[in-house]
Amino acid sequence: MTTPAAVHRRSGVQRLWRDRWLVLLALPGIGILLLFHYIPLLGNVIAFQDYQPWYEIWNAPWVGFDNFAVIFTGDKYFLNALANTLIISLVQIIFVFPVPIALALVLNSLLGERIKRVVQSILYLPHFMSWVIVVAIFQHMLGNAGLVNTSLRGIGLPTFQLIGTPELFIPLITSQVIWKDAGWGTIIFLAAISRVDVALYEAVAVDGGGRWRQLWHVTLPAIRPVIILLLILRLGDVLSVGFEQIFLQQGPVGLAASEVLDTYVYNRGIVGGNWGASAAVGLVKGLIGTILVLGANKVAHLFGERGIYSTKD
Numbered sequence: 001m002t003t004p005a006a007v008h009r010r011s012g013v014q015r016l017w018r019d020r021w022l023v024l025l026a027l028p029g030i031g032i033l034l035l036f037h038y039i040p041l042l043g044n045v046i047a048f049q050d051y052q053p054w055y056e057i058w059n060a061p062w063v064g065f066d067n068f069a070v071i072f073t074g075d076k077y078f079l080n081a082l083a084n085t086l087i088i089s090l091v092q093i094i095f096v097f098p099v100p101i102a103l104a105l106v107l108n109s110l111l112g113e114r115i116k117r118v119v120q121s122i123l124y125l126p127h128f129m130s131w132v133i134v135v136a137i138f139q140h141m142l143g144n145a146g147l148v149n150t151s152l153r154g155i156g157l158p159t160f161q162l163i164g165t166p167e168l169f170i171p172l173i174t175s176q177v178i179w180k181d182a183g184w185g186t187i188i189f190l191a192a193i194s195r196v197d198v199a200l201y202e203a204v205a206v207d208g209g210g211r212w213r214q215l216w217h218v219t220l221p222a223i224r225p226v227i228i229l230l231l232i233l234r235l236g237d238v239l240s241v242g243f244e245q246i247f248l249q250q251g252p253v254g255l256a257a258s259e260v261l262d263t264y265v266y267n268r269g270i271v272g273g274n275w276g277a278s279a280a281v282g283l284v285k286g287l288i289g290t291i292l293v294l295g296a297n298k299v300a301h302l303f304g305e306r307g308i309y310s311t312k313d
Contacts, residue, residue, distance in 0.1 A: 047279035067276040071284055078281065080256065081264035088241045088260065091170055096177050097234060100185030101227065105215065107186060108193050123183025131244040134180050138172070139163055164252030173245060188230065192223040228305050236293035239285045261285055 016023060047067055049060040070078050103123065110116045126134065141147050142162045149159040162168055200218045209217065243262040250258045259267070261281060269278025300306070 044279060044283050046276055047283045049276055051275045051279070052273070053275070063276065067280040068284070070277045071281065077255075077259070077268070078264065081259045081261050084258065085239055085241055085260040085262075088170055088173065089238045091174055092177060092241065093231075093234060093238075095174055096182070097231065099178050099182040101189055101223075103182060104186040104189035104193060105219065107190060108219075109211070120183070120186075123186065125183075126180045127184035129180065131180075131242075131248060134176055135245065135248045138176060163249075166253045166257035169249070169253045169257045173242075173249070176245060177242070188226060189223055192226040193219060196222045225305055228300050232293055232296040232300060235296045236289045238292060239289060 043057070046057060046060065048062060048064060049055075049057075049067075050063045051057065051060040069075075107116055107119060110119065129137075139146065143149070144159070144161060144163065146163070152159050162172060196219060200222075201214050204214045204218055239261055241260050241262070243266070246258055246260055247263050247266070250263065255263075255267075265278040265282050268281075269275050
């Protein structure tokens with residue numbers, strides 16, 4: 001007698017054989033993911049060791065939870081990095097996350113496909129620039145000797161100091177993130193909008209609804225699951241706000257205004273030689289991100305959304 005479990009296993013094997021070429025194409029990506037993302041997780045063991053680069057990991061002295069003291073005893077440098085990270089992340093969720101949604105809605109409203117493609121290409125281009133180039137562009141444009149201030153001096157107007165001002169550091173990096181990645185972020189939302197049934201727009205139009213009602217009652221509800229999914233994933237990175245971008249601009253503004261957890265790990269671990277404490281901070285950061293993702297996903301289920309996964313599947 002064939003059991004349900006045996007039937008389920010056989011159907012699974014049949015699906016794998018049916019999709020064998022897709023599985024084969026996915027193997028290199030899976031291998032890269034394992035090699036560079038999952039296997040390195042084993043290195044988190046140094047969070048419980050007094051590790052130094054000249055030690056072999058398995059021979060480094062064990063110190064238990066001593067490296068976590070920097071977190072639980074309220075080290076002022078750690079607390080400063082944590083506060084800056086949370087503030088920057090909150091600002092970016094409020095001001096950066098909605099921008100790709102708005103851009104996607106605007107692009108979708110453009111009538112000419114040629115104009116839409118040109119605008120999309122212009123918006124996507126900054127994403128492919130490295131942070132070194134982006135920071136250099138902003139410095140040459142908005143620095144004290146940049147193009148804007150030089151032009152203002154030339155016509156006798158007062159200049160402004162944006163680059164290197166600690167109080168303006170968060171608005172600066174937020175504007176850089178919007179300029180660099182907002183256009184690229186529209187791809188997913190445009191794909192979601194393209195799947196909306198045109199008949200729904202026609203039904204709203206027949207009822208006398210204009211563009212705003214179509215947007216509010218059709219487009220936004222249709223892309224709401226995608227918005228919630230990406231917001232949940234963003235919450236998982238709430239303690240990661242971009243190492244390269246901030247590290248490149250720490251010099252002029254100082255660590256008090258610009259130190260975040262990622263740069264704290266680098267400055268304390270690699271530069272300061274305290275590898276174990278830095279690994280402990282990184283490990284706790286990853287655990288908090290996982291908890292936030294699972295919690296946000298549970299909240300999405302309570303509101304009737306699928307989230308990143310559903311236990312009913």
